Amino acid sequence: MAEIQQKFGLPKRYEGSEPSVWVEYIQLALDYKPLNLGQGFPDYPPPKYVTDALLEVAKGTKHHQYTRDFGHPRLVEALAKLYSKLIGRDIDSRREVMTTLGAYEALYATITGHVDQGDEVIIIEPFFDCYEPMVRYAGGVPRFIALKPKNTEAKFLSSGDFVLDKAELEGLFNTKTKAIILNTPNNPLGKVFTLEELTFIADLCKKHNVLCISDEVYEWMVYKPNEHIRIVTLPGMWERTITIGSAGKTFSVTGWKLGWAYGPANLMYNLLMVHQNSVYTGCTPIQEATARAFEKELERLGSDESYFVSISKELEPKRAFVAKFLQEAGFKPIIPEGGYFMMADWTPLESLVDLNAETDKYKDYRFTKWMTKNIGLQGIPPSVFYSEEHKSLGENFVRYCFIKEDKNLQAAADILNKWKSEKKQ
Numbered sequence: 018m019a020e021i022q023q024k025f026g027l028p029k030r031y032e033g034s035e036p037s038v039w040v041e042y043i044q045l046a047l048d049y050k051p052l053n054l055g056q057g058f059p060d061y062p063p064p065k066y067v068t069d070a071l072l073e074v075a076k077g078t079k080h081h082q083y084t085r086d087f088g089h090p091r092l093v094e095a096l097a098k099l100y101s102k103l104i105g106r107d108i109d110s111r112r113e114v115m116t117t118l119g120a121y122e123a124l125y126a127t128i129t130g131h132v133d134q135g136d137e138v139i140i141i142e143p144f145f146d147c148y149e150p151m152v153r154y155a156g157g158v159p160r161f162i163a164l165k166p167k168n169t170e171a172k173f174l175s176s177g178d179f180v181l182d183k184a185e186l187e188g189l190f191n192t193k194t195k196a197i198i199l200n201t202p203n204n205p206l207g208k209v210f211t212l213e214e215l216t217f218i219a220d221l222c223k224k225h226n227v228l229c230i231s232d233e234v235y236e237w238m239v240y241k242p243n244e245h246i247r248i249v250t251l252p253g254m255w256e257r258t259i260t261i262g263s264a265g266k267t268f269s270v271t272g273w274k275l276g277w278a279y280g281p282a283n284l285m286y287n288l289l290m291v292h293q294n295s296v297y298t299g300c301t302p303i304q305e306a307t308a309r310a311f312e313k314e315l316e317r318l319g320s321d322e323s324y325f326v327s328i329s330k331e332l333e334p335k336r337a338f339v340a341k342f343l344q345e346a347g348f349k350p351i352i353p354e355g356g357y358f359m360m361a362d363w364t365p366l367e368s369l370v371d372l373n374a375e376t377d378k379y380k381d382y383r384f385t386k387w388m389t390k391n392i393g394l395q396g397i398p399p400s401v402f403y404s405e406e407h408k409s410l411g412e413n414f415v416r417y418c419f420i421k422e423d424k425n426l427q428a429a430a431d432i433l434n435k436w437k438s439e440k441k442q
């Protein structure tokens with residue numbers, strides 16, 4: 018037995034890996050059945066034209082076998098057409114776009130396809146948690162920089178109040194820097210990077226010959242007056258940017274696990290090699306249905322009927338409602354400029370919570386677990402989105418997801434109301 022344990026542990030490059038927050042908190046939700054505002058997915062049906070497309074594909078006989086390795090032809094065509102319009106240059110559907118198993122695989126292929134032993138990769142915190150292990154598995158060295166609030170006295174903090182220290186960012190760039198990972202709109206903060214911020218990052222990438230990995234899975238969820246700017250559109254950035262998207266986020270079908278990356282052919286080649294030797298080819302019917310959904314969106318791009326326009330309008334009142342009930346319950350919410358997550362400072366409620374009932378190292382884990390088990394409302398602990406040395410920046414917060422049915426958001430408000438009024442008695 019000891020022999021087996023010794024020989025079959027995790028390979029060295031994976032050492033230190035633990036089940037992720039998603040694995041742990043999905044089990045927590047199954048065990049305690051809370052109202053779940055934790056994981057980021059809609060709890061209501063996707064748009065009908067999207068599910069109808071899949072139904073049609075499933076009923077037919079043509080799209081049930083392997084498709085083209087680097088992306089189903091109809092889908093890469095649609096993606097190339099869409100992004101050519103959005104970024105103002107012609108994208109070659111065969112060499113400059115690749116479809117993947119979710120944005121996750123696109124990130125994996127981009128990072129593994131570019132990062133070599135000892136390469137440094139700059140990661141902006143808070144960050145989607147898989148970036149760090151992906152960089153480490155590739156032999157890279159993550160270098161972290163946190164977005165920090167510039168005005169903590171304001172009654173309502175906005176995700177826009179969280180900024181990068183320019184000198185600190187500049188100081189991270191050096192001859193070993195291979196890439197920077199940008200996520201706009203950001204998960205979990207909801208920050209939408211401004212033109213000025215993106216220009217600063219782009220200039221550093223150009224100055225130090227660095228790749229920009231731009232995770233834009235929430236590109237269509239942006240609240241006015243904010244605007245999603247694709248860093249690839251800035252001068253001199255096409256040559257050094259891989260942009261990543263997700264059908265799961267774009268069409269509210271997270272279970273479809275379909276993503277993509279686009280960029281110049283020489284950089285895309287590196288992703289193709291990783292994909293070819295791990296996944297090889299994606300799911301045909303899902304890609305065909307997504308292609309049809311994109312074709313419909315291409316016809317009405319920019320109009321009010323477009324799902325890419327209506328989704329933010331649908332989410333905006335939910336954002337306002339959640340901010341209001343969190344604030345009334347005593348949290349200090351950070352109003353997101355994009356995405357469908359809201360971070361909120363829970364520490365004003367600390368005296369009402371028995372943090373000692375949980376044994377986790379970080380306070381936000383204890384808070385969220387205690388809330389799930391005792392109050393029946395689940396959120397995600399944001400320290401998971403920070404590096405080991407900066408966990409304390411996330412510990413005072415909880416992340417809630419608001420792409421949920423109004424009645425469930427109301428139920429969350431009721432749960433918090435009831436809890437607060439019982440505590441007052």
Ligand SMILES: Cc1ncc(COP(=O)(O)O)c(C=O)c1O
Nearest residue numbers: 119120121145204234263265276
């Ligand atoms: C910032 C970010 N990037 C990538 C992903 C992964 O997307 P997918 O579900 O398409 O793999 C997510 C999912 O939550 C995300 O929030």
